[in-house]
Amino acid sequence: MSQLQTKHNRYRYWYHLFMSMNLRLSESLANDLKALSKETGKSQQELAREAIAEYVTNYKLLRFPPEIRHMIIPAEREFGEFYSDNPVTLPPGVTSEEIMRELRQDRI
Amino acid sequence: MKMAARRICYLDSNVLISRITPERNSDSIAHYLHQASIQEFTFLTSVLAALEVNRFLHRTNNPAMTPSQFHKHEADALAGTELVRLNTQVLKRASAFPFPHLGSLDSIHLGTAQAIGASHFLTRDRQLLRACDEVGIKTTFS
Numbered sequence: 591m592s593q594l595q596t597k598h599n600r601y602r603y604w605y606h607l608f609m610s611m612n613l614r615l616s617e618s619l620a621n622d623l624k625a626l627s628k629e630t631g632k633s634q635q636e637l638a639r640e641a642i643a644e645y646v647t648n649y650k651l652l653r654f655p656p657e658i659r660h661m662i663i664p665a666e667r668e669f670g671e672f673y674s675d676n677p678v679t680l681p682p683g684v685t686s687e688e689i690m691r692e693l694r695q696d697r698i
Numbered sequence: 699m700k701m702a703a704r705r706i707c708y709l710d711s712n713v714l715i716s717r718i719t720p721e722r723n724s725d726s727i728a729h730y731l732h733q734a735s736i737q738e739f740t741f742l743t744s745v746l747a748a749l750e751v752n753r754f755l756h757r758t759n760n761p762a763m764t765p766s767q768f769h770k771h772e773a774d775a776l777a778g779t780e781l782v783r784l785n786t787q788v789l790k791r792a793s794a795f796p797f798p799h800l801g802s803l804d805s806i807h808l809g810t811a812q813a814i815g816a817s818h819f820l821t822r823d824r825q826l827l828r829a830c831d832e833v834g835i836k837t838t839f840s
Contacts, residue, residue, distance in 0.1 A: 662783070663783065665780050676770065678760070679762075685722075686715050687721075692757070694823075
């Protein structure tokens with residue numbers, strides 16, 4: 591395999607692994623990003639990815655009142671089905687209620 | 699774009715666990731959760747519940763469970779449920795409940811539900827159901 595083909599395959603691999611997008615920035619935002627990149631030592635792409643990730647996470651929290659947003663960690667997965675397709679096997683004769691009662695046995 | 703605030707349903711650990719160990723009451727809980735999702739409730743629980751699910755899985759003491767199965771069970775139990783951080787505001791509320799029948803962990807769950815303004819609290823636990831009644835949080839969707 592030629593060096594060019596190897597390089598091309600590597601590019602295709604990266605292209606399919608991460609979504610690529612063009613981002614048009616105003617001159618002032620581009621300058622600010624450049625300055626921040628210099629200051630933090632992170633690439634502009636890295637900073638843009640971090641900013642988008644933060645925005646997406648915060649967006650999920652907009653459904654909550656502002657005063658409690660800081661307390662919430664968004665769910666990692668959607669709700670989906672109620673039952674797991676692969677339930678836990680409990681020891682014979684033991685119920686989950688009994689295990690939970692044991693775990694919370696600090697009661698009167 | 700502003701998103702409309704949704705009503706909050708707090709899920710106790712035993713409800714989350716019934717998703718991964720289908721048992722006697724699981725169908726009625728599934729029914730309640732279905733009702734809640736139709737009514738566009740958002741589901742929340744304390745980070746404490748994530749810990750309790752973890753401890754529950756350890757307590758089942760199943761040596762055949764691989765680490766990846768363990769993590770899948772944890773993720774299945776918590777799917778679609780936002781976690782609420784434990785902070786001094788929650789602990790203050792938890793400390794303020796005067797009910798003698800309420801344990802420390804129960805009071806943290808109830809305090810969390812109150813702190814985030816949950817209108818509903820789903821649990822299989824009789825003591826917590828009683829405490830919810832006493833503080834005026836609904837426990838059914840009928």
